[in-house]
Structures are given as structure tokens and as C-alpha cells.
Amino acid sequence: MVDTVIHVALLFLLPPFLLGVINKTKAKLAGRVGAPLLQAYFDIAKLARKGFVLSGTATWVFRAGPAVALSAVAAAGLLIPFGRFDAPIAFAGDLILFAYLFGMARFFTMTAALDTGSSFEGMGASREAAFSCLSEPALFFAFLVLAKLSGSLSLGKMLMVSPESFASGAAAPLILISLGLFVILLAETCRIPVDDPNTHLELTMIHEAMILDHGGPWLGTILYASSLKLFVLVAVLANVIVPFRTGKAWLDWPIFVGETLALAIVIGFLESAMARLKMRRVPYLLVSAILFCGSAFILLVR
Amino acid sequence: MGLRPGPAAVYGFPWPAAGNAAIGLDALSAFFLVPIFLFGGLGSIYGLGYWPQARHPGSARRLQTFWGLAVAGMGLLLVARHALAFMLGWEIMALSAFFLITAEDREAESRRAGFIYLIATHLGTLTLFGMFALWRWATGSFALEPIATGAAGVGVMNALFFLALIGFGLKAGVMPLHFWLPGAHANAPSHVSAMLSGVMLKMGIYGLVRFLFLLPDPPAAWGGLVLVLGASSGLLGVVFAIGQHDIKRLLAYHSIENVGIILMGLGLAMLGRSAHRADWLVLGLAGCLLHVWNHSLFKSLLFLGAGSVVHGARERRIDLMGGLAGSMPWTAAMFLVGAVAICGLPPLNGFVSEFLVYLGLFGTAVIPGAKVSAAVAAAPVLAMIGALALACFVKVYGMVFLGTPRRPDSAPARESPVGMLAPMLPLALCCVLIGGVPALLGPVLDAAVAAPALAQFDALPPVLALAPLGAVGLASRMAIAVIACIAAFQYLRARRIRRAPTWDCGYASPGPRMQYSASSFARTIESMFAWALRPRERAPRIEGPFPRNASLESHVDDAVLDRLIVPAARGTRRLFGWFRRFQQGLTQQYILYVLVALALLLCTLIPFGDLISRLFGR
Numbered sequence: 001m002v003d004t005v006i007h008v009a010l011l012f013l014l015p016p017f018l019l020g021v022i023n024k025t026k027a028k029l030a031g032r033v034g035a036p037l038l039q040a041y042f043d044i045a046k047l048a049r050k051g052f053v054l055s056g057t058a059t060w061v062f063r064a065g066p067a068v069a070l071s072a073v074a075a076a077g078l079l080i081p082f083g084r085f086d087a088p089i090a091f092a093g094d095l096i097l098f099a100y101l102f103g104m105a106r107f108f109t110m111t112a113a114l115d116t117g118s119s120f121e122g123m124g125a126s127r128e129a130a131f132s133c134l135s136e137p138a139l140f141f142a143f144l145v146l147a148k149l150s151g152s153l154s155l156g157k158m159l160m161v162s163p164e165s166f167a168s169g170a171a172a173p174l175i176l177i178s179l180g181l182f183v184i185l186l187a188e189t190c191r192i193p194v195d196d197p198n199t200h201l202e203l204t205m206i207h208e209a210m211i212l213d214h215g216g217p218w219l220g221t222i223l224y225a226s227s228l229k230l231f232v233l234v235a236v237l238a239n240v241i242v243p244f245r246t247g248k249a250w251l252d253w254p255i256f257v258g259e260t261l262a263l264a265i266v267i268g269f270l271e272s273a274m275a276r277l278k279m280r281r282v283p284y285l286l287v288s289a290i291l292f293c294g295s296a297f298i299l300l301v302r
Numbered sequence: 303m304g305l306r307p308g309p310a311a312v313y314g315f316p317w318p319a320a321g322n323a324a325i326g327l328d329a330l331s332a333f334f335l336v337p338i339f340l341f342g343g344l345g346s347i348y349g350l351g352y353w354p355q356a357r358h359p360g361s362a363r364r365l366q367t368f369w370g371l372a373v374a375g376m377g378l379l380l381v382a383r384h385a386l387a388f389m390l391g392w393e394i395m396a397l398s399a400f401f402l403i404t405a406e407d408r409e410a411e412s413r414r415a416g417f418i419y420l421i422a423t424h425l426g427t428l429t430l431f432g433m434f435a436l437w438r439w440a441t442g443s444f445a446l447e448p449i450a451t452g453a454a455g456v457g458v459m460n461a462l463f464f465l466a467l468i469g470f471g472l473k474a475g476v477m478p479l480h481f482w483l484p485g486a487h488a489n490a491p492s493h494v495s496a497m498l499s500g501v502m503l504k505m506g507i508y509g510l511v512r513f514l515f516l517l518p519d520p521p522a523a524w525g526g527l528v529l530v531l532g533a534s535s536g537l538l539g540v541v542f543a544i545g546q547h548d549i550k551r552l553l554a555y556h557s558i559e560n561v562g563i564i565l566m567g568l569g570l571a572m573l574g575r576s577a578h579r580a581d582w583l584v585l586g587l588a589g590c591l592l593h594v595w596n597h598s599l600f601k602s603l604l605f606l607g608a609g610s611v612v613h614g615a616r617e618r619r620i621d622l623m624g625g626l627a628g629s630m631p632w633t634a635a636m637f638l639v640g641a642v643a644i645c646g647l648p649p650l651n652g653f654v655s656e657f658l659v660y661l662g663l664f665g666t667a668v669i670p671g672a673k674v675s676a677a678v679a680a681a682p683v684l685a686m687i688g689a690l691a692l693a694c695f696v697k698v699y700g701m702v703f704l705g706t707p708r709r710p711d712s713a714p715a716r717e718s719p720v721g722m723l724a725p726m727l728p729l730a731l732c733c734v735l736i737g738g739v740p741a742l743l744g745p746v747l748d749a750a751v752a753a754p755a756l757a758q759f760d761a762l763p764p765v766l767a768l769a770p771l772g773a774v775g776l777a778s779r780m781a782i783a784v785i786a787c788i789a790a791f792q793y794l795r796a797r798r799i800r801r802a803p804t805w806d807c808g809y810a811s812p813g814p815r816m817q818y819s820a821s822s823f824a825r826t827i828e829s830m831f832a833w834a835l836r837p838r839e840r841a842p843r844i845e846g847p848f849p850r851n852a853s854l855e856s857h858v859d860d861a862v863l864d865r866l867i868v869p870a871a872r873g874t875r876r877l878f879g880w881f882r883r884f885q886q887g888l889t890q891q892y893i894l895y896v897l898v899a900l901a902l903l904l905c906t907l908i909p910f911g912d913l914i915s916r917l918f919g920r
Contacts, residue, residue: 122700
């Protein structure tokens, strides 16, 4: 019970902090002081207080977009275990619900973008649609590997990778799917090298281009939902990469939070070290994620 | 009544031409009858508004007559337990469909689609005749009852399997045999397209489920083949759908995709039958059957919505529409339900059936200690199909209903009359109901799965024991509730909304023609699948500092019809040109042919052996 409360509290409170950590890392590496770690919370609070401005062409579909995206991502967050603690909701096959909840968020974000009739937003939606076609099979291959390893179809068990499986010949597949999942994480949360969250050149953006016309509380909702998405995917990856657990609850929660923050720092390093890929190179990166996860599966079942 | 489990009720009656005919109703027949009767009624109500007698004096009455005949034919083939009765129902359905498709027979395109359909359906009937003849030869009767193990040789079994696959596959629109489908669905009146796609394709699926389960001891290769056909049909169907510019043609290609998903379920069930795994069989067949229902609900809904759009906007090309959500809010809302459902997204019904198929496919991988079945590779393919379908329906919905109208010269669209909107409502409600409370369907699915499969397995596990549909339903209901809460909260807070023009990155006067078009939206994905689609593009050359007006055109041909069958038919016609000299239209010449043929036949009576021995003997 206590663990469930902590799970929900972390899920809803921690995500904007990750954005702060990433930005702070980037600022430090660039020799700047950078925005405070809690900047994302301030931004969201400020946006929530603003008034609503709506495009003249937009309908109720536009207003539904952020709401659906937030609820879908939050629901997905309830399906995954954090560290060694079980997910609040678990049933056989919840991995499919997990993947399709992201699909639901994507559908409504893209239709909201098209609702404004702006060509830039159409462009962003088109790219998002195309790239997700490649990240989806990669995600399912990764899930297949985890399902085969754990003999279960529930994310709760699948993501409890035991340290022994690294020793017992499953290390290579696990490393490969970690790489694949990392690429999926970068693509789904629109980080460098797939997309640059800070860019202001509309022609080259994906996610930021889709939300050009959202303002005020809607923009706040989207910002919060995308930080939640980042946190959820980071938690999935953290469970696969670091299966080390002590067995004591008071120690395991800080360890899990530490893992997610460490991954955020890694993302910050990566964003400082790399430039964004050319748009037509992005599919190659995603195909490589499919190859990583697919060959991991073949290695496992050979 | 028939949806309950238990022995099938079979009634025999004498039929002088063919011995004793029999009709019967078991849970499988009843399961397929439900969409027929649901949509048969709703569609004919819709037809009254969409195709009124006053505006189409010539064809409206014909349409209603053949609509009724088609429904009756399907009903007959579903309850038939005798091959001839089955074929009777099949042909009534297939021929009425021809007259339904060619309702607008003044249009050349409609006639062409009708004839291609007629050829395809006759090809299918011919194959089925072959299958039943072989059936009669192998079993000694026309009764549709399970063949006993060892009653027929492997070759006969394989022949029966392939004949059934081709004959029923042609009707269901499986990928290489789908060539008649896009044209027929695009050119028929919309409620007829809805019936063809939502209900009639499923008769092919019914045939496959019914007959493949009557054959004993299927080899694993059959299930594998059906699974591969399903996966390729699903993937290529959705990829071709993305390349279409005509809203009804696009929906037609999505039918091919969904039939692919249905066949993936069926293939898994057949693999389960070969491997004696009751859980694969139950999950696969339940997914297959539930997707039959779901597809008939959301695809009919989408076609009726598309009909409403065509009616209101007088246009079928997606690139020329836009902003219809403003002028046709009800159609837009119904179409959104259909679009979300067909993408397989929670909380609607499409998710539930895809969930069952996924669960079955994943289940083949996680048996402890056993080798992994290759069937599991279909799961990522299904994921890709889902993502592509999502892209496609974002394109359709966004371009047709959202944004601003792309043709400022055209008159604004009008919302359709209540008679057309009302039939969509029950379909949409059913989508929500199955999505929200899927556990209700557990007993129905159990009975329908048991009807064909109980012959091999003594007991089958119930669907609800294998798939946590209760949890899925709970999650869906929670999602609906949370979305409703956030929406209500926003609505309360956002009563004062300032309207402003769309911000186009500083551009001073954004116009409707500057919007992203459907073609440009699909272009990225089209280029990824250019190897299959091979889009024809006529790009203008832009030269000089002041180029003249130019336009760009791109078109995606059908892979089988336009690139294989039509060229092959042309080649055949050229090849057989020499034969024309024998056919000049002179009666005398034909009598001569008859005489020559008779003489040749008489020659066979000559005892050549005797003749030769008497000539050269001794």
C-alpha cells in the first residue's frame, strides 16, 4: 500500500525534475550556470495560470488533445514497476495496453496538430506518424525478449530482470535491447539526435512543431505529459539496465530515483555531445533499433 | 438463442434435386448472423436517406430489392449444412452484390468495377464448385460434416485446403486475391460499400473457419501459411491505404488490412490445432471472431460516415476537403469513434480483439522449456500494422474534418439528415460498449469457438480464463472516466476563450491552400514503402526566376490489378490474336467446324488396332 502511494506520488511529482536535470547537465557542459533544477515546475505552474487562446479554425478535437495525451501517459505509468516494486495495475498482456496507450496519446496529439490547419504542424504530425511506425516494432521485439526471459506477459514480471540473467547467457540480448530501448526513448520523447527540444526552426522540428498553437494551460498540460512520458520510458530502461536491488524498501526507492536521475544525466551528456541528425537519417537510427531488438530476440531463441 | 453453447439444432427437409438438404444453427453460424441482421436493418434505413427514390428513380428500387436478396443469401449460406444449399446462398449473395455495386451504371468506372467484381466472384465460385466436387468424391456426401481422420489422402486434403483458401480468400479479399475489392467498394453507393466491407467479406472468413475446421489433422504448414498470408495482407493493405487519395478507396484497402488481422488470428488457431495447444486455438479463434464483429461495426460506421461526407461535401478526394468538423459536427464525432476503433486504440473495441491476437502470439513464445514458434514474429508485424493504421486515420480524419476547407469556391458542406445519422449511432455505441465491457462477450466467444473446435479437444479453456478481459475493460472505463474528468475541468475553466488566427510562424496571411495536404502527410511513409507502392509521380520542372504555374501529381496503382492482371490480360489478348481468323461470324463456317468435330469424334470409334493389325499383320 505504502509502495503504491510512493509509486503514484513519484509518477506525478518527479517527471518535471528530470527535465531540470537534463537541462542543468547541458548547461554545465556548455559552461553556463543554467536554469534552476525546478524550472519545469515553475513553467508548468505559470502556464496553468494563464488564459486560453484558441486558433480560429480549431474544434473540440484540439482541446481534447492534451487531456487525452496526459491521461494515456499517466495510465501507462501505472502499468510499469518502479525498481523492485510492483506496478499498481498488472495483468497478463498489460504490455500491449502500455504500447497502445502511447498510440492513443499520439493519435490525439497529431489530430490536435492538424486541427489548426497550419502547415508546420501538419509537417510535425507527418514525421511523428512515420517515425512511430518504426519504433513500434522495435518496442515489441524488446518486449518479446523480456517476455521470453521472464516467462510472463505482465510488465510487472517482465521488467524485474534478475541479475542472474546477465550471468546466464542472456547478457547479450539484454544489452542489445537496452540499446534499442534507449533509441526508442530518444525518439519517443523527441530528444537529440532525433529531434531537438530547444530548436526554434520550425521546418526541422517534430514534437515542438505539433504544439505551436497550444498555449496557456494546454501547453502546460503537454509539457507535463511529455515529461511524464520521459520518466516512464526512463523507468522502463532503468529496470532493464540496473537489476541490482537490496531488498530493503527504504533503500530501494532512493536507488530507483538515483537510477532515473543518472539516466537523465546520460541523456544530458548525449545531447551536449551530439548534433541532431538530418531528418532523412532518422529512419536509419530507428531501423537500427529494430535490428538491435530483433537480433536480441534471435540470439535468445537460437 | 444460437449464441448459447450446446449441440447445434439441425433441421432436414427433402430436396428432390439433391437428396436430403439440411439447415442448422450452431453458435458459429449465429455469431456471423448477428452482424448481418444488425447491419442489414441499419443500412437499409441509411439507404432511404442516402439514395432516396425521388432522386434516383431508376436505381433506388433495384438497390432495395437486391439489398434484401443479398441479406437473405448470406443468411441461407450461414445456416446451410448441405453443400448445394450453401452454394445457393453464396450465389444469391454474390450476384446481388453485382447489382448493388453497379447501381450507378451510367458511370464507366462503376461498370468497370462491377465487371471486375463479377469475374472475381465467378472465379471464386468455380473454385468452390471444384472444392465441393472433390468433397463429394472424398466423403461420399454433400453434407457439411467433419471428415473422419484417414478418410482421404494427404493430396486430397491439401487440394481441399488450397481450393477453400482461394475460393473463400477471393471473397474475403486476402492480399494477392483482393484485386476486385478497392474498385468495387469505392464505386458502390456508400451503404452498399459498408455492407460489402462490413458484412460480405466476412462470409469468406466464415467459409474458411467452417471448412478448415472440418478437415482433420491439419499440418502445421496450413496454419503457418494462413498466418503469413494474414500478416502480409495486413501490412500491405494498410501501406496501400496510406497511398490513396479517395476516401472510399482508402477505407477499402483498410478492409484488406483488417481481414489480414482476422486471418492472423485464424492462422494462430490452426497452428494451435496442429500442435494440440488449446490456449493458442482459443485465443486465436476468439481474436479472429471478435475482430469479425468489431470490423463489421467500425468499418460500417466509417463507410456510413464517408457516405455522409460524400453526401454533404459532394466530393470523394481527400485533398480537396477540410474543415468539415465545423459544418458536419455529428458526422465528425461518429467518424472519430470509428477511426479510433479501427486503429485498435483503447478504450474502444478494436483494441480488445487485437489484444486477444497479441496475447495468443506472445503466448507462443513464453512456454517454459519449449522452443519458440516462428508465429511469434507476427507480433511486431501487428505492431507495425497498428502504427501505420494510426498514421492513416490521422491523415483521413485530419484532412477531411479538421483545418479549413481547401476549396474556398465550393459551397459549404451541409450536415446529413437524421435518417443518415441515426443508423451510425448504434454502431458507435456498440464500439464503445465492446471496448468498455469486453468481459460481457466471454460466454458468446466461448460458444462460438467451441462450435467448430470441440471435435478435436475434449474441453476448451474459457476465453476469460486466458485473457484478462475484465482488467482490460476496467482500464478502458477508467481511461474514459479520466478523460471525461479532465475535459469537464477544462471546460469549466476555459469558458472565456480568446480566438486568434492560427500562428503560422510569422507569416502574414496564411490561407487554406497553405495547409498540409493528405498527400504531403503521407509522403514520408510512402517513401519508406516505395518498394511496394511504386507511386507514379509527375513532377514539374521549375526553371527560371519566374516559373510558370506548375502542378504535381502522384498516384498509387493497385499492385495486383494494375500491374499484374491487366498487363497479363492484354498480353493474352495479343497472343491469341491469331485465333480470330477461325471466328469470322459466318454460320456456314461454324457448321463446318461442327462437322469436322463430329468426324474427328467418329474417328475415335474406328478400331485402329484391328485396322493396323489387319493391314500389316501376318
